Each structure stands twice: as C-alpha cells, then as structure tokens.
Amino acid sequence: MTPETMKLVEELLKGESVSLSRAISLVENESSQVPEIMKRIAPHVGKAYCIGVTGPPGTGKSTLVDKLTALLRKQGSKVGIIAVDPTSPFTGGAVLGDRIRMQQHYLDDGVFIRSMATRGGTGGLPQTASAVIKLLDAAGKDVILVETVGVGQSEVDIMQKTDTVLVTLCPESGDAIQTMKAGLLEIADIFVVNKADHPGADSFVRDIQAMLHLREPSWWNIPVVVTEAVNDVGIEELYEQIKLHRQALCETDQLSQRRQLQRKFDFIRTVEQKLTHKLLKAIEKDGQLSSYIDRIERGEVDPYSAADEILRSRKLLTDWLSQ
Ligand SMILES: Nc1nc2c(ncn2[C@@H]2O[C@H](COP(=O)(O)OP(=O)(O)O)[C@@H](O)[C@H]2O)c(=O)[nH]1
Ligand SMILES: [Mg+2]
Structure with a gap:
C-alpha cells in the first residue's frame, strides 16, 4: 500500500469527507488500490x-x-x-x-x-x-x-x-x-x-x-x-x-443472519468479478485458453459444452487462473 493510500484510509476513518469522496471514486473506478483499502477498513x-x-x-x-x-x-x-x-x-x-x-x-x-x-x-x-x-x-x-x-x-x-x-x-x-x-x-x-x-x-x-x-x-x-x-x-x-x-x-437474531448473508454474497460477487477479469485476460493473451476460444468463435464447439469442458480441463483452468 502506498503512503498516500495509507493516509487516505487514516483520514477516512476519522470521518474526513474529502478522503471519503476520494475513496468512493477509487471504488467506482475499480482502482487497483481498492482491495487494500477494503482490507484496512474491514475492522471498522x-x-x-x-x-x-x-x-x-x-x-x-x-x-x-x-x-x-x-x-x-x-x-x-x-x-x-x-x-x-x-x-x-x-x-x-x-x-x-x-x-x-x-x-x-x-x-x-x-x-x-x-x-x-x-x-x-x-x-x-x-x-x-x-x-x-x-x-x-x-x-x-x-x-x-x-x-x-x-x-x-x-x-x-x-x-x-x-x-x-x-x-x-x-x-x-x-x-x-x-x-x-x-x-x-x-x-x-x-x-x-x-x-x-x-x-x-x-x-x-x-x-x-x-x-x-x-x-x-x-x-x-x-x-x-x-x-x-x-x-x-x-x-x-x-x-x-x-x-x-x-x-x-x-x-x-435476524440481523446477524442478514449480515452473514451479506458477507457471503460479497464474497461470491468478488470471486465472480476476479474470475471474469482473469478470464478476459486469458482470452486476450496467446495461450491454451485463447486458442480454445477461437474454436468457440468458429462454431466448432458450442459455448455451453465449451464452458463445461474448460471447467473440467486442468490445463485450461490453469491458464485461466494463472493470469
Ligand atoms: N402531493 C405530494 N407530493 C409529494 C409527496 N412527496 C413527494 N411529493 C412530490 O413528488 C415528486 C416526486 O418525488 P421524489 O421524492 O423525487 O420521488 P422519487 O422519484 O421516488 O425519488 C416531487 O415533486 C415531490 O415534491 C407527498 O406526500 N404529497
Ligand atoms: Mg429520487
């Protein structure tokens, strides 16, 4: 985490509006600093x-x-x-x-x-x-x-x-x-x-x-x-x-159940986003997965069977997750 981001988080935790605004903008722009910021504020x-x-x-x-x-x-x-x-x-x-x-x-x-x-x-x-x-x-x-x-x-x-x-x-x-x-x-x-x-x-x-x-x-x-x-x-x-x-x-006890659900959905959403991000990167790059995608594009494999096949193939999964 850069010193500027640390300072931003510190000021945000003090309730400073300018830092709060900036942090929200970082979230909206999906800045790479967001995961660090979220980790730091989690206890609060x-x-x-x-x-x-x-x-x-x-x-x-x-x-x-x-x-x-x-x-x-x-x-x-x-x-x-x-x-x-x-x-x-x-x-x-x-x-x-x-x-x-x-x-x-x-x-x-x-x-x-x-x-x-x-x-x-x-x-x-x-x-x-x-x-x-x-x-x-x-x-x-x-x-x-x-x-x-x-x-x-x-x-x-x-x-x-x-x-x-x-x-x-x-x-x-x-x-x-x-x-x-x-x-x-x-x-x-x-x-x-x-x-x-x-x-x-x-x-x-x-x-x-x-x-x-x-x-x-x-x-x-x-x-x-x-x-x-x-x-x-x-x-x-x-x-x-x-x-x-x-x-x-x-x-x-519904409040804690709701909060538990919220945390579970947050987790699922975050994993979803990260996986999609990695998938898009893998498709752009020359590799196992991108040549497989070519076959989908040409219509040689239908997208549904392809999705199943990708999830079953260790090679393709490795290519995807290693991005
Ligand atoms: N007659 C009347 N108009 C209202 C009442 N509450 C809101 N309005 C008007 O209804 C319009 C829409 O209100 P707004 O709060 O923007 O609705 P929103 O789209 O649901 O956010 C505005 O012109 C308000 O002034 C009310 O209790 N009675
Ligand atoms: Mg409104």
Whole structure:
C-alpha cells in the first residue's frame, strides 16, 4: 500500500469527507488500490445501520430520504446517503432534482451524499454499492440511506445490502395486485404509502393491508405507514417503525443472519468479478485458453459444452487462473 493510500484510509476513518469522496471514486473506478483499502477498513465496519428505500419512480423516495435525514440529524446521528439513479448523474434530470431537494443537507457536515449511476440502466444497485456502504460505515456514519428505483434486480440487491427495506408506493402507483406481482411484497420490511394527500390513499392503504393479511404469520408483521413526505407528515411514525424493525431483527437474531448473508454474497460477487477479469485476460493473451476460444468463435464447439469442458480441463483452468 502506498503512503498516500495509507493516509487516505487514516483520514477516512476519522470521518474526513474529502478522503471519503476520494475513496468512493477509487471504488467506482475499480482502482487497483481498492482491495487494500477494503482490507484496512474491514475492522471498522459493521456499526452503521443501513436503510434501503426502493419503489417506483416518483413515489417520493428522495423526499422521504430528505425528511428522514432531517429527523436523524436532529437526534445527532451522522447520515450517509447513496442515491442510485438509472440515468447518469451527469445527464439525468432526476439527480439534479434530488440535489435541489436535499440542498439543506449539502451544507451540513454530518451528512454525506453521493449519487451513483447504475450500469446498463437496469436500476439495480451497482456492484460497487456495497463497498461504498462499507466506506460510509467506516467513516463513522451512524445511518446509511440507500435510495434505488425499484425495478427487477435492484430489489434482490437492496435486500442483500441493507438492514431495513422501505418500499414506497403512492395511490397512483397501481393496485395492490400489481405491487405483489412486482415482487415488492417479498422485499418490504415496511410499506410506505406516500402522497396521502392524494385522492384514493385510504382505499389503497386498505388494499395493501388486506394483501398483507394473506401472508403466513412471521417474526415481523410488515407495517403500512402513511406519509405525506412533502409536508413532513408521518415521518416520525415511519422512524418509529424502522426502530421497531431493527429491534425485532436484533431480538430474533435476524440481523446477524442478514449480515452473514451479506458477507457471503460479497464474497461470491468478488470471486465472480476476479474470475471474469482473469478470464478476459486469458482470452486476450496467446495461450491454451485463447486458442480454445477461437474454436468457440468458429462454431466448432458450442459455448455451453465449451464452458463445461474448460471447467473440467486442468490445463485450461490453469491458464485461466494463472493470469
Ligand atoms: N402531493 C405530494 N407530493 C409529494 C409527496 N412527496 C413527494 N411529493 C412530490 O413528488 C415528486 C416526486 O418525488 P421524489 O421524492 O423525487 O420521488 P422519487 O422519484 O421516488 O425519488 C416531487 O415533486 C415531490 O415534491 C407527498 O406526500 N404529497
Ligand atoms: Mg429520487
């Protein structure tokens, strides 16, 4: 590790925003210093509580994050915010809107906000998000809020990376059946029906509650919290429910199970990335594997049989793993 990286880590652990920003950029750029940084911060990770906020666009996620942050700040908690937007932060209007909404917090030392773009525009959490969560944690943030647009893969992602998942809906985000179909029921720890000032809110809440009654009894009864984020209504009630969920997670040992799962997935993802990286290098280089790939390209071997064959061949595997 270079002396500069050591200094960066030291300052990050003291909670310095500039170093935290730089470390996040290194992670986003997949710098070769990242594994060292992650190893060094590992003993300082695990104190922060991480809340995921997901749901369809426009349901009020950013507004909720903003109001929750204000509440947490009042209580003296340090807050880290990761806003993941499928559009690039440089071209996307949504992120600009978020910036304006969260403006008051940009001037607050106790709040660190970072927006990240998703790869491939799927709305899922970028691979790097869990490393960024760890950096915020190591930098002393007490609560980390992760906002993602709820589509497809991001739901599974957010469950694997956060402790409490809020799913935000609003009266116009479709009926309860659609919510169930969209897989939001499986991932919600708390449902937030926002925009309660809009017509149809009451019956929407009743539908969601009816749907929740059909679930098997479990260690946690998913509550439905009704909010008007823009008017700061229902935010304290929401925070109460988050605290109750956290308490239930701890009492039932679910928190440590979730953390175990998170670590396992982190490990699997990291191995996956490293193997893919090595595979690409082996293919580029002249060697056993690249001549085998030529045969796949020419259509002499089909990719599926080839994959099996590569994994069975010690020679090809050695060529791959020795990169
Ligand atoms: N009427 C009403 N509008 C809201 C409420 N909460 C948020 N909004 C507005 O809904 C729009 C989308 O909110 P935003 O937080 O950006 O949603 P996101 O896309 O889920 O992050 C913004 O114009 C907000 O001001 C609410 O409780 N009632
Ligand atoms: Mg938003």
